[in-house]
Amino acid sequence: MTAPLDGIKVVEMTSVVLGPYACQMLGDLGADVVKIEPPGGDTNRNLGPHRNNTDMCSLYLTCNRNKRSVGLDMKTPAGLAAAKKLIEGADVLVHNFRPQAIEKLGLGYSAVKELNPEIVYCGAYGFSLQGPYGEKGALDDSIQAASGIAVLQSQVEGEPRYLPTIIGDKTTAMMVVQSVLAALFHRQRTGEGQQIEVPMFETMAAFVMTEHQWGQTFDPPIGGAGYPRLMSEHRRPYKTKDGYLAVLPYWDNHWQTFVEIGGRPELAKDPRFIDMKTRLQNIGESYKVTGEIIATKTTQQWLDLLGDTKVPMMVVNSPDELMTDPQLVEGGFWQEMEHPTEGTLKMARPPASFSKSPASIRRLAPRLGEQTEEALLEAGMEPEQVQAMLDSGAAFDITRQNS
Numbered sequence: 001m002t003a004p005l006d007g008i009k010v011v012e013m014t015s016v017v018l019g020p021y022a023c024q025m026l027g028d029l030g031a032d033v034v035k036i037e038p039p040g041g042d043t044n045r046n047l048g049p050h051r052n053n054t055d056m057c058s059l060y061l062t063c064n065r066n067k068r069s070v071g072l073d074m075k076t077p078a079g080l081a082a083a084k085k086l087i088e089g090a091d092v093l094v095h096n097f098r099p100q101a102i103e104k105l106g107l108g109y110s111a112v113k114e115l116n117p118e119i120v121y122c123g124a125y126g127f128s129l130q131g132p133y134g135e136k137g138a139l140d141d142s143i144q145a146a147s148g149i150a151v152l153q154s155q156v157e158g159e160p161r162y163l164p165t166i167i168g169d170k171t172t173a174m175m176v177v178q179s180v181l182a183a184l185f186h187r188q189r190t191g192e193g194q195q196i197e198v199p200m201f202e203t204m205a206a207f208v209m210t211e212h213q214w215g216q217t218f219d220p221p222i223g224g225a226g227y228p229r230l231m232s233e234h235r236r237p238y239k240t241k242d243g244y245l246a247v248l249p250y251w252d253n254h255w256q257t258f259v260e261i262g263g264r265p266e267l268a269k270d271p272r273f274i275d276m277k278t279r280l281q282n283i284g285e286s287y288k289v290t291g292e293i294i295a296t297k298t299t300q301q302w303l304d305l306l307g308d309t310k311v312p313m314m315v316v317n318s319p320d321e322l323m324t325d326p327q328l329v330e331g332g333f334w335q336e337m338e339h340p341t342e343g344t345l346k347m348a349r350p351p352a353s354f355s356k357s358p359a360s361i362r363r364l365a366p367r368l369g370e371q372t373e374e375a376l377l378e379a380g381m382e383p384e385q386v387q388a389m390l391d392s393g394a395a396f397d398i399t400r401q402n403s
Contacts, residue, residue: 001356001357001358002030002357003029003030003357003358003359003360004029004354004359005030005031006030006357007030008030008031008032008091008184009031009032009034009089009091009092010023010027010031010032010033010091010092010094011036011086011087011090011092011093011094012033012034012035012094012095013083013095013096013107014035014042014094014095014096014124015037015042015043015044015096016042016043016044016096016139016169017044017059017063017140017166017169017170017173018096018124018168018170018172018173018200019094019095019096019124019173019176020042020044020060020063020064021063021169021170021173022094022172022173022174022176022177022180023035023067024063024064024065024066024067025174025177025350026092026094026177026180027065027066027067028065028066028350028359028360028361029350029359030357030359031066031092033066033067033068034067034068034070034090034371034375035064035067035068035069035070035366036070036072036074036083036086037069037070037071037072037368038071038072038073039073039396041055041069041368041369042060042064044057044059044060044063045057045368046060047059047060048060050342051342051343052341052342052343053341053342053367055367055368055398056339056341056365056367060365061339061342061364061365062347062348063365064365064366065347065361065363065364065365066361066362066363067363067365068363068366068370068371068374069366069367069368069369069370069371069372070082070086070369070371070372070375070376071368071369071372071395071396071397071398072372072394072395072396073394073395074105076392076393076394077394078388078389078392078394078395079389079394080105082379082381082389082394082395083107084107084115085376085379085381086375086376086379087107087115087116087119088115088116088379089116089378089379089380090116090119091118091119091184092119092121092122092180093112093119093120093121093122094122094176094180095107095122095123095124096123097123098125098126098135099125099129099134099135100135102123109121109123109195113193116193117193118187118192118193119193120184120187120194120196121193121194121195121196122176122179122180122183122195122196122197122198123196123197123198124172124173124176124198124199125138125197125198125199125200126142126143126199126200126201127199127200127201128197128199128201128202129197129199133201138200138201140162140166140169141162143168143200143201144162144163144167144168144204145160145162146201146204146205147168147201147204147205147207147208148205148208148209148212148225149162149163149167149168149204149208150162152208152212152226152230155226155231155232155233156231156232156233156235156236167204168200168203168204169200171203171204171207172198172200172204176198179198180196209225211227212225212226212227212230213225214226214227228280229280229283232283232284232287233284234283234284234287234291235287237316238290238291238294238295239291239294239295240294240295240297240298240299240301240302241295241296241298241299242298243298243299243316244299244316245294245302245303245313245314245315245316246312246313246314246315246316247290247302247306247311247313248311248312248313249290249311249312250276251276252275252276253310254310254311254312255267255268255273255279256268257309257310257311258290258293258306258309258311259293261305261306261309262293262294263293264289267289272285272286273285273286273289299315303315323346332349333348333351334346334347334348334349335347335348335349335361337361337364339364339365340364341367345364347361347364349361367397367398367399368396368397368398369395369397369398370397370398370399372386372390372395372396372397373386373390373397376389376395
């Protein structure tokens with residue numbers, strides 16, 4: 001079966017997580033992703049544990065499958081010319097250079113449109129070019145701070161804190177994929193390429209304020225921002241007699257079932273908790289009472305008692321425990337695959353299922369410049385040109401250097 005993006009060629013000029021993760025998702029969907037890497041490669045090649053090669057560390061491996069790597073020094077005329085040759089034959093270009101840097105390189109949208117009028121050109125930036133922060137760089141921490149995420153953490157931590165996951169990078173990566181797919185669909189209908197700007201700050205501001213805009217939704221405001229239930233200090237996994245459990249008796253029937261099973265049936269008629277509206281008005285007390293009830297039994301006792309009800313509840317996994325979670329293991333989520341140089345790896349399969357055109361893992365992350373010659377020849381360069389570039393260092397392939 002063919003994948004959704006079979007036949008689509010993506011040129012990637014990104015590093016770290018946002019761009020690589022976005023382009024990996026496009027690769028999972030079947031696109032031929034050609035990743036142009038500078039001397040030294042993507043900075044994340046060296047981040048995390050490694051097995052056989054120091055430039056094949058964990059975070060690089062989990063963000064760069066289903067790609068081919070082309071090593072080019074685009075500061076050289078030959079390297080830049082080769083990059084343009086690859087772009088000429090591409091359907092999509094994704095980059096995360098700062099706006100002024102990509103223009104200085106000569107690969108801004110106007111220049112690229114001259115090479116390939118139908119290209120979908122996507123720039124992933126820290127901030128929209130339409131505002132005063134437009135030329136600022138950004139990393140996940142600064143975006144968590146700017147978008148309100150860090151301050152929201154202070155509601156439960158007592159001071160601003162970052163979430164221990166790179167939520168800004170990964171969420172914005174999904175916006176990149178969504179935007180590229182929409183632009184490809186537009187091109188299919190009209191023949192028109194276009195420029196896309198995907199800024200991290202604006203993406204995360206929209207993401208956070210979906211529920212937290214609250215009273216600020218209205219003009220003039222009828223209250224402050226912030227969804228009270230989510231900001232309660234008691235909103236957390238509940239402590240059982242021997243561990244923790246996530247339980248949320250959300251709807252009225254959930255609450256009635258929960259307090260009955262928990263031995264507190266009188267709470268079903270308590271005016272503070274009589275329906276969802278009053279429970280939200282008294283959310284701190286509601287969460288506190290729920291925690292007191294959960295503390296009376298072991299985790300397994302609660303799993304047994306609530307297992308056949310509709311009350312939402314779930315075990316509390318650590319990241320290590322995700323590797324053995326029965327839902328993920330029995331559903332084939334973790335796929336063991338043999339990397340040609342790094343040995344056996346476990347990869348998370350693409351989570352969405354397609355009945356006719358499934359996404360898949362076709363190849364694991366490449367060594368630096370591993371497909372340089374292959375991709376440049378496919379782009380129409382002569383073998384002598386490619387060899388001259390490899391000899392001069394304008395192009396490179398680490399597997400040749402080490403052979």
